[in-house]
Amino acid sequence: MSGVAFWQGNEAIAYGSLAAGCRFFGGYPITPSSEIAEIMAEELPKLNGRFIQMEDEIGGIAATIGGSVAGMQALTATSGPGFSLKQENLGLAYMAEIPIVVVDVMRGGPSTGLPTKTAQQDVMQARWGTHGDHGTICYAPASVQECYDIAIKAFNAAERYRQPVLIMSDEIIGHMREKVVTPKIDPSKLVNRKRPTDVPEKFVPYRPDPQDDLPCMASFGDGYRWHITGLTHNDWGFPTNNNDEIEKKMKRLMSKIDRFRDDIVEYETFYEDDAEVLVLAYGSVARSSLRAVNDARVRGFKAGFFRPVTLWPFPDKELEKLARKVKTIIVPELNCGQMVLEVERAVRGRAKVVPLNLVNGELFKPEEILAVIEEVA
Amino acid sequence: MPSQEVFSWLRTRFFPHIWCPGCGHGIIMHAMLRALVALKKDKSQTVIASGIGCSSRMAGYIDACTMHTTHGRSLAFATGIKLAKPELTVIDVMGDGDCTAIGGNHFIHACRRNIDITAIVMNNNIYGMTGGQASPTTPAGSLATTTPFGAIDPSFDICKLAEGAGASYVARSTVANPIQAEKFILNGIKKKGFSVVEILTHCHTTFGRKNNRRTPIDNINFFKNNSVPLARAKDMSEEELAGKIVTGEFVNKDIPEYTDQYLALIENVRGK
Numbered sequence: 348m349s350g351v352a353f354w355q356g357n358e359a360i361a362y363g364s365l366a367a368g369c370r371f372f373g374g375y376p377i378t379p380s381s382e383i384a385e386i387m388a389e390e391l392p393k394l395n396g397r398f399i400q401m402e403d404e405i406g407g408i409a410a411t412i413g414g415s416v417a418g419m420q421a422l423t424a425t426s427g428p429g430f431s432l433k434q435e436n437l438g439l440a441y442m443a444e445i446p447i448v449v450v451d452v453m454r455g456g457p458s459t460g461l462p463t464k465t466a467q468q469d470v471m472q473a474r475w476g477t478h479g480d481h482g483t484i485c486y487a488p489a490s491v492q493e494c495y496d497i498a499i500k501a502f503n504a505a506e507r508y509r510q511p512v513l514i515m516s517d518e519i520i521g522h523m524r525e526k527v528v529t530p531k532i533d534p535s536k537l538v539n540r541k542r543p544t545d546v547p548e549k550f551v552p553y554r555p556d557p558q559d560d561l562p563c564m565a566s567f568g569d570g571y572r573w574h575i576t577g578l579t580h581n582d583w584g585f586p587t588n589n590n591d592e593i594e595k596k597m598k599r600l601m602s603k604i605d606r607f608r609d610d611i612v613e614y615e616t617f618y619e620d621d622a623e624v625l626v627l628a629y630g631s632v633a634r635s636s637l638r639a640v641n642d643a644r645v646r647g648f649k650a651g652f653f654r655p656v657t658l659w660p661f662p663d664k665e666l667e668k669l670a671r672k673v674k675t676i677i678v679p680e681l682n683c684g685q686m687v688l689e690v691e692r693a694v695r696g697r698a699k700v701v702p703l704n705l706v707n708g709e710l711f712k713p714e715e716i717l718a719v720i721e722e723v724a
Numbered sequence: 725m726p727s728q729e730v731f732s733w734l735r736t737r738f739f740p741h742i743w744c745p746g747c748g749h750g751i752i753m754h755a756m757l758r759a760l761v762a763l764k765k766d767k768s769q770t771v772i773a774s775g776i777g778c779s780s781r782m783a784g785y786i787d788a789c790t791m792h793t794t795h796g797r798s799l800a801f802a803t804g805i806k807l808a809k810p811e812l813t814v815i816d817v818m819g820d821g822d823c824t825a826i827g828g829n830h831f832i833h834a835c836r837r838n839i840d841i842t843a844i845v846m847n848n849n850i851y852g853m854t855g856g857q858a859s860p861t862t863p864a865g866s867l868a869t870t871t872p873f874g875a876i877d878p879s880f881d882i883c884k885l886a887e888g889a890g891a892s893y894v895a896r897s898t899v900a901n902p903i904q905a906e907k908f909i910l911n912g913i914k915k916k917g918f919s920v921v922e923i924l925t926h927c928h929t930t931f932g933r934k935n936n937r938r939t940p941i942d943n944i945n946f947f948k949n950n951s952v953p954l955a956r957a958k959d960m961s962e963e964e965l966a967g968k969i970v971t972g973e974f975v976n977k978d979i980p981e982y983t984d985q986y987l988a989l990i991e992n993v994r995g996k
């Protein structure tokens with residue numbers, strides 16, 4: 348169904364997920380993400396899907412993984428405290444290579460923090476929150492339209508690469524209303540997990556396809572019998588202590604992101620051709636940043652704008668190229684300096700990196716960013 | 725020796741198993757497989773979920789759709805699987821620590837929802853896998869590596885907990901009575917609703933070593949000498965029952981099941 352809607356970011360994530368083929372939601376209510384659960388509770392039964400409110404977020408992500416294992420595209424959504432609770436089972440989904448999408452509508456932290464105010468304090472948790480090494484695919488939407496579009500991309504990526512995909516939204520994006528265009532979905536553009544072609548007797552559940560180094564995935568109940576475990580396992584899915592098998596599994600978990608990095612990475616730039624001062628921002632902060640850059644341009648400053656749409660994989664090569672041309676990169680964030688570490692890593696000293704941090708629960712005003720552009724220009 | 729049919733449910737390619745020689749967990753696995761064979765279950769339509777612990781390793785050894793999850797959380801994973809595909813037979817095998825400590829919240833809520841899953845709780849009164857620390861079912865006064873002076877906290881009665889939380893089938897047996905254990909597991913699987921089958925088992929390696937039950941035989945004899953069938957227990961006083969293991973079927977009732985209700989809800993919503 349194509350159309351135009353006037354939605355909140357949270358609504359757009361819910362409807363985008365449904366459009367992508369999501370048919371399972373397991374979760375636990377928490378501000379500012381609850382609208383996603385509420386919409387899924389109402390819409391999923393209409394589509395013969397499944398919604399379950401679990402006893403906590405740990406159970407919410409566990410049920411979500413279970414739904415995916417049984418063959419349904421599955422979503423869970425939460426906010427800071429709930430995101431912390433989900434971390435252990437998120438790790439199971441990485442290790443067992445189970446596709447799910449996890450949304451964190453960020454609010455201020457640590458702890459219960461600021462339930463109704465915005466922040467970007469969970470972005471490093473998105474990368475490193477669960478214990479152990481793994482590759483991360485993480486999107487940060489900056490508009491309601493993008494919430495819708497990214498929900499579809501996130502499900503496609505989860506299904507394609509067989510792993511959890513994270514959407515780090517924030518309270519402002521989640522609760523503001525904007526016009527959304529919902530194009531007619533072309534089913535051939537939706538990715539579904541690769542199903543095994545072998546007969547069940549020959550099925551080796553984690554044997555990667557030589558084409559893309561990714562194993563195909565059967566669902567419980569469709570005739571294939573296999574073992575899933577969070578223990579490090581071999582191609583048979585069985586726990587192993589064999590050094591070579593351990594190394595092979597771990598390398599493949601990491602390399603599936605490295606290998607497809609260019610397909611996954613997304614970013615947006617403005618005025619990068621002649622920019623001397625670059626503002627790098629993501630999520631809600633990208634909005635006031637772009638406004639500040641436009642205002643700076645009007646005042647004659649050579650300002651540019653860079654917005655990572657995927658926080659991970661981070662568009663490091665692309666940023667590094669730009670860093671050769673610009674003098675300074677300003678990184679405004681609603682935290683005490685998290686993505687700026689990735690920026691510094693990518694830039695490798697080629698430009699001066701200036702963090703700009705706000706943790707009072709409010710969004711930057713464009714003039715606050717403009718003032719810094721003028722100061723460093 | 726297991727029958728050919730039982731044997732066919734094992735993934736012998738994954739053997740040897742990790743259990744200590746004489747561990748009670750194998751007796752429970754055998755009882756469960758006999759029940760599955762008796763019920764003529766299709767392996768490809770049977771899910772065995774488990775948490776983390778020696779007991780939970782069982783899932784890997786069974787040639788079905790098996791999922792070894794995180795410590796205490798298996799019922800929440802199993803709930804997702806069952807809700808997505810209610811036609812599957814879903815069994816959840818877990819340890820006493822798994823079920824009543826870290827997983828206690830998931831356990832009571834699975835009982836409350838009355839979702840059609842059979843939970844087999846392999847209660848050896850100890851954390852076997854991690855080397856014999858106390859669990860919520862370690863009897864007061866017993867020794868464990870974290871209760872070197874004797875446990876001072878009272879232990880859970882898993883069956884009472886399940887009954888109070890709303891499960892539709894609740895039973896207890898011991899590894900000294902594998903025929904009864906098999907029957908209860910079979911009845912639990914047949915029951916449309918959440919079933920809890922607690923089976924007292926032994927970890928002679930950790931619990932037994934510290935509590936005068938060093939060998940598997942000591943433990944089997946302990947269960948034999950201290951089990952009291954429910955019918956007899958009804959006429960006994962609380963003092964007489966102290967330290968005894970009451971075995972039998974405590975709950976067996978027909979109440980609305982969760983996935984049935986959800987499918988009816990879907991039909992209602994879509995019919996409109």
Ligand SMILES: Cc1ncc(C[n+]2csc(CCOP(=O)(O)OP(=O)(O)O)c2C)c(N)n1
Pocket residue numbers: 776777778779780795818819820821822823846848850851852853854859927
């Ligand atoms: C989150 C988490 N905490 C702790 C552990 C360590 N751990 C592994 S098994 C176990 C206890 C197992 O005891 P039980 O469930 O009774 O099973 P048993 O080994 O006795 O069969 C613990 C504490 C873990 N794996 N995960």
Ligand code: SF4
Pocket residue numbers: 742743744746747748749778779848852853926927928929930
């Ligand atoms: S440690 Fe105890 S529970 Fe674990 S396998 Fe050995 S005897 Fe069984």
Ligand SMILES: [Mg+2]
Pocket residue numbers: 777819820821846847848849850851852859
């Ligand atoms: Mg135990």
